[in-house]
Amino acid sequence: MSDPDYTPPESLVNPVPPVVVLLFIAVIGVEGVFSLAKAGLIGGPASVGWRLGALQDYGFFPAFLDFMVQTRTAPPGGLLRFVSYPFVHGSFQQAVIAGVMMLALGKFVGEAMRAIPLLVLFVVTSAVGALIFGLVAPAQEPLYGAFPPTYGFIGAYSYMLWIYLRRVGERQIAAFRLIGLLMAIQLLFGLFLDTGTSWVAELAAFVTGFSLAPLLLPGGLARLRHKLQRG
Template identity: 40%
Template sequence: MSNRSPFIPPSDPSGHGGPVNPLPPVVVALALLLAGIELYFQAGSYGLLGQNGIGARVNAIQDFGFFDTVFEAMRLQGQWPLSHVMRFFTYAFVGGAMTQTVFVIVFLLALGNMVGRHFGQIAVVAIFAISTVAGSLAYGFLVNSEYPLIGGYPGVYGLIGGYTFMLYVGLGQLHQNQMRAFSLIGMLMGIQLLFGVIFGGTADWVADLAGFTAGLITATLMVPGAFRRILERIRKR
């Protein structure tokens, strides 16, 4: 019988290799939805959808992207129409470019597969949705920008948070350095900040970091007693 921790993915060097499992259907469905929307934008940009399709991406950003100005207006007026409230989530399905969508899909397939196999398909949807909303809330409260928040990175970073929790617990069970679990998010944040300094950019990293945090917390709450044990360990330190 294998002594590998159930929280260490087979691809992790700390575990043992295993057969490739099929992707959870919900992960495939999310990836196909993102791919389908992007193909629609691409078809429109090449004029395959007629005159109205040329500005399909711009129109979608206007209709479904998350704008801080819209958020602030709703807060000041105390009115929350559904057409704007849905932006807290729908922005995730409107990519700014094909490359962004491709990277989101790649991360979604890889991380969604790992998280789904350990927590279940409902957990994947919950983590992605909660992290997406957390990202837009953080962007709305902490960022003052005219640029809209678009793309699925906050939701994907939430899955990174779930994966990080899996590694954290698994490394602890193997009596190894648990801080290694945060190496992926540290590397990604470092690259993102470096690119921001060199090439400039928006404050999307705020939404991404919020998504990661939300995913980490959500995954923790899905394991009975895990959150309490982590708090006890922190107090002992």
């Protein structure tokens, strides 16, 4: 059976998939609460610490992974952090940039992927990004923000572009230009600023998104069953 056909969208005004819109609203909505609190418009004096409290309660820390491995337990609060950290950001600017990127990439991926697979892509790439981050980052370094699942969308989009380029006889390496550019920017910033280890989560999410795309695109499970039966 052949891979799914994919042609890059000719129009940028096609509707964004509702699940992506809901994820974007969640990201911006949480940030809106923190921004209003910082401006003193809601919550009173105690609201100044809401962002820091949310980062501590819903951000991901490698220390929690270490604890779960050492104690061989999986407390719900610890598991929640694998998928809750994308909704908490360190600043308004980070939330807007991550949210807009997620909206744009989610739109492109959503042109070929249904709602439930899109949500699975978001959740799994978030979790895998946190897992790999937890294995290599310092115990108290936090992971937060929607960039890892956004890189997961980039991975899925790169796979679809890779298939399209193969179908039209173009060089498939071009499918990786976007991730290459983003990683180069990360490296450039890392030379001048302490950007931490979050790039590990983003790269892991990209690889996961690229690997999951063949299964999550329409007909993916049927192709897998066919290959297993032939094998």
